[in-house]
Amino acid sequence: MRNQLYIDGEWRDGAGGERFTVNDPATGDGIADVAAGTPDDAVLACDVADRAQRSWAAVAPREKSEVLRRCWSTLIDHADELANLIVAEHGKPLADARGEIAYSAEFFRWNAEEAVRIHGSLGTSPNGANRILVHHPPVGVVVMVTPWNFPAAMITRKLAPALAAGNGVVVKPPRETPLTALRIAELLTGAGVPEGLVNVVPTLTSGAWFDAAVDHRAVRMVSFTGSTEVGRTLLRRCADRVLKSVMELGGNAPFIVFDDADLEAAVEGAMVAKMRHSAETCTAANRFLVEAAVAEEFSARLAAAMAEVKVGNGFDDGVTCGPMINAGAVETIDELVGAAVRAGAHVALGGNAIDGPGHFYEPTVLGGVAPDSPIAHAEIFGPVAPIIPFNDHDAMVDMANDTEMGLTGYVYTEDLAKGLAVAERIQAGMIGLNRGAVSDPAAPFGGMKQSGLGREGASEGIYEFCETQYIATNW
Numbered sequence: 001m002r003n004q005l006y007i008d009g010e011w012r013d014g015a016g017g018e019r020f021t022v023n024d025p026a027t028g029d030g031i032a033d034v035a036a037g038t039p040d041d042a043v044l045a046c047d048v049a050d051r052a053q054r055s056w057a058a059v060a061p062r063e064k065s066e067v068l069r070r071c072w073s074t075l076i077d078h079a080d081e082l083a084n085l086i087v088a089e090h091g092k093p094l095a096d097a098r099g100e101i102a103y104s105a106e107f108f109r110w111n112a113e114e115a116v117r118i119h120g121s122l123g124t125s126p127n128g129a130n131r132i133l134v135h136h137p138p139v140g141v142v143v144m145v146t147p148w149n150f151p152a153a154m155i156t157r158k159l160a161p162a163l164a165a166g167n168g169v170v171v172k173p174p175r176e177t178p179l180t181a182l183r184i185a186e187l188l189t190g191a192g193v194p195e196g197l198v199n200v201v202p203t204l205t206s207g208a209w210f211d212a213a214v215d216h217r218a219v220r221m222v223s224f225t226g227s228t229e230v231g232r233t234l235l236r237r238c239a240d241r242v243l244k245s246v247m248e249l250g251g252n253a254p255f256i257v258f259d260d261a262d263l264e265a266a267v268e269g270a271m272v273a274k275m276r277h278s279a280e281t282c283t284a285a286n287r288f289l290v291e292a293a294v295a296e297e298f299s300a301r302l303a304a305a306m307a308e309v310k311v312g313n314g315f316d317d318g319v320t321c322g323p324m325i326n327a328g329a330v331e332t333i334d335e336l337v338g339a340a341v342r343a344g345a346h347v348a349l350g351g352n353a354i355d356g357p358g359h360f361y362e363p364t365v366l367g368g369v370a371p372d373s374p375i376a377h378a379e380i381f382g383p384v385a386p387i388i389p390f391n392d393h394d395a396m397v398d399m400a401n402d403t404e405m406g407l408t409g410y411v412y413t414e415d416l417a418k419g420l421a422v423a424e425r426i427q428a429g430m431i432g433l434n435r436g437a438v439s440d441p442a443a444p445f446g447g448m449k450q451s452g453l454g455r456e457g458a459s460e461g462i463y464e465f466c467e468t469q470y471i472a473t474n475w
């Protein structure tokens with residue numbers, strides 16, 4: 001298990017000599033002691049990334065593409081080892097962890113294909129005076145701040161396009177799940193990523209670490225995935241140096257079920273949208289808006305499906321929902337459920353924290369939730385499905401949009417025209433229409449409103465890591 005900082009292709013302790021413990025959320029036990037990086041370590045990593053980036057930017061696109069392709073196959077070859085690390089530090093079920101590695105690796109395969117297609121354009125100025133030549137150089141050094149819910153995929157979704165576009169990178173993984181990040185960086189070096197191009201510096205002092213990195217003269221961009229609250233703070237800091245910023249922030253996805261929906265398919269989609277990766281995703285269905293005529297039946301069917309969820313240690317056979325990341329997460333979920341019940345919701349299933357060891361919550365379905373209940377306005381990040389019945393379609397759309405978040409939405413109906421029309425009215429960057437999953441390396445992932453800025457994945461994702469330069473010329 002790698003447990004030091006990874007800078008310039010070498011393992012080293014933090015400048016301050018401090019270490020911290022990574023805990024297994026299924027047991028609460030410590031599983032590793034990891035070196036804690038200081039602001040000086042962040043600066044060193046930025047220096048190194050700057051040097052490595054200058055050479056990498058000059059490497060031919062085909063060669064970059066082949067390195068990325070080898071990163072894909074290396075991650076696939078190490079899928080079992082990486083999946084085990086994810087379960088140990090995050091807790092998600094082993095099958096989900098394996099799925100995460102396939103998803104993570106795919107960002108490299110997709111971007112290997114995109115690396116040779118970073119196209120500019122050629123135009124003529126309207127008065128005919130000159131040509132307008134547009135091209136897309138890399139931004140330079142990118143600082144990536146990544147979350148614990150996908151210890152691998154939320155790194156590779158940024159890293160693969162950043163490398164394809166010719167950048168150098170410094171990653172600050174979360175203190176909850178640094179082990180997967182460190183091992184991935186080492187594997188990428190083995191796959192041919194030049195030493196120093198990808199540096200991973202865990203820390204205990206995120207604020208000071210980030211300040212030092214943002215002030216480094218070579219850093220030109222920050223890419224962050226995490227809460228809207230932290231995103232706002234990082235954006236303010238990025239403003240000091242006018243850094244390019246891509247922000248993948250919180251969600252509050254409505255999952256809309258019309259009375260003409262195929263309810264079996266809707267429940268199947270709901271289980272995916274709610275429960276994948278232990279219900280700890282930003283894309284998770286957060287509010288189930290169900291047409292009143294089918295609300296009771298949908299609620300009963302969803303409760304039956306949720307009752308089949310097996311909660312436990314992600315390494316155990318048959319487990320489909322692991323622990324929450326820590327005790328604080330369980331407390332937050334429990335408070336939201338309690339407030340919803342006090343406001344009149346009825347518990348169709350679950351509704352309680354599970355006694356320790358570990359940090360578990362019962363799969364929960366709440367019926368008749370009031371639209372103004374706190375649970376309809378906060379990101380739950382846990383296995384709780386609040387159901388809000390609706391009658392009027394316009395009022396339902398208003399309710400779906402009554403949030404500052406706009407990451408994902410889901411719509412279930414057998415009427416495609418109605419589904420598309422409603423999808424267009426939902427203020428969210430990604431809509432699943434009769435689909436419970438939207439994540440795909442080939443699709444632009446990102447949010448509207450306070451759910452974020454910019455996109456990851458697809459060809460949009462690669463251009464986020466590029467500058468645009470135009471040359472006025474003639475011949």
Ligand code: SIN
Pocket residue numbers: 149150154225248280281282283439
């Ligand atoms: C997230 O929760 O931030 C990402 C979810 C996904 O990629 O599916």
